[in-house]
Amino acid sequence: MDYAHALPKEVREKFRTGELDGQTSGMCEGYAQANLVCLPRELAYDFLLFAQRNPRPCPLLEVSDTGSRTLHTIAPGADLATDLPRYRIYQKGELQGEYTDVRPYWRDDLVSFLIGCSFSFEGDLLAADVPVRQIEEGRNVPMYNTNIACQPAGVFHGSMVVSMRPIPYALVPKAVQITGQMPRVHGAPIHIGDPEVIGIHDLAHPDYGEMVTIHEGEVPVFWPCGVTPQNVIMASKPDFCITHSPGHMLITDIKNVNLKY
Numbered sequence: 001m002d003y004a005h006a007l008p009k010e011v012r013e014k015f016r017t018g019e020l021d022g023q024t025s026g027m028c029e030g031y032a033q034a035n036l037v038c039l040p041r042e043l044a045y046d047f048l049l050f051a052q053r054n055p056r057p058c059p060l061l062e063v064s065d066t067g068s069r070t071l072h073t074i075a076p077g078a079d080l081a082t083d084l085p086r087y088r089i090y091q092k093g094e095l096q097g098e099y100t101d102v103r104p105y106w107r108d109d110l111v112s113f114l115i116g117c118s119f120s121f122e123g124d125l126l127a128a129d130v131p132v133r134q135i136e137e138g139r140n141v142p143m144y145n146t147n148i149a150c151q152p153a154g155v156f157h158g159s160m161v162v163s164m165r166p167i168p169y170a171l172v173p174k175a176v177q178i179t180g181q182m183p184r185v186h187g188a189p190i191h192i193g194d195p196e197v198i199g200i201h202d203l204a205h206p207d208y209g210e211m212v213t214i215h216e217g218e219v220p221v222f223w224p225c226g227v228t229p230q231n232v233i234m235a236s237k238p239d240f241c242i243t244h245s246p247g248h249m250l251i252t253d254i255k256n257v258n259l260k261y
Helices: 008-017 041-053 118-127 133-137 169-180 228-236
Strands: 031-040 060-063 087-091 094-099 110-116 143-149 159-168 218-224 241-244 250-255
Touching: 008 250, 031 041, 031 060, 031 118, 031 228, 041 060, 041 110, 087 228, 118 169, 133 159, 159 169, 159 228, 169 218, 228 241
Parallel strands: none
Antiparallel strands: 031 110, 031 241, 031 250, 060 110, 087 094, 087 241, 143 159, 159 218
């Protein structure tokens, strides 16, 4: 089934019941998507400060109340423990597993951070006839660790993760202009062209997601990515953390147009 024109609430219900658990690129066209990071309250201020110091990879859309699985603004009625298609749990920086339901692991001291996602601007790219290859090929977007250091805050430190979309040379200015209008979902690219410059040595083997085809006449374009916190979690090694699985987002009730300047 094509979920491009489905409503966010309908898709979240399918995730909740287990009817659907795939990556969310291209779903619910026109609605913003969000990355998830859930940390114990004792680390919440440090992470809030980290996000404030690193707004390109970590643009905050909402922060939950302590222990709450619900939100007030971007997706009222959503359950943060069930309404994303896939989650990851980390202990001391080590990935413990992927789950479609994290209710058994939820804790009363968790604070949830919802971070803007570049899937949100893909509809605007498509509307302007800029291709989005992972949607064309039905794949998860390729994501890569880089040598771009984030500004540390408290216990949190690490390097930026980027997502890559191949763009025809002539359309790169248009892609930059469109995405630059949406800083709350990462904004303009962080790098265009040679991946070696930002520490990526093999485009064919992403650190997260799946490789997509790069056609002749296209250039790889890299955007800051909301998987950055997972790279930071692995480097900083907090005792416990729940995140989304890369590419498997919370689909919000907020229209992308409301996240523009």
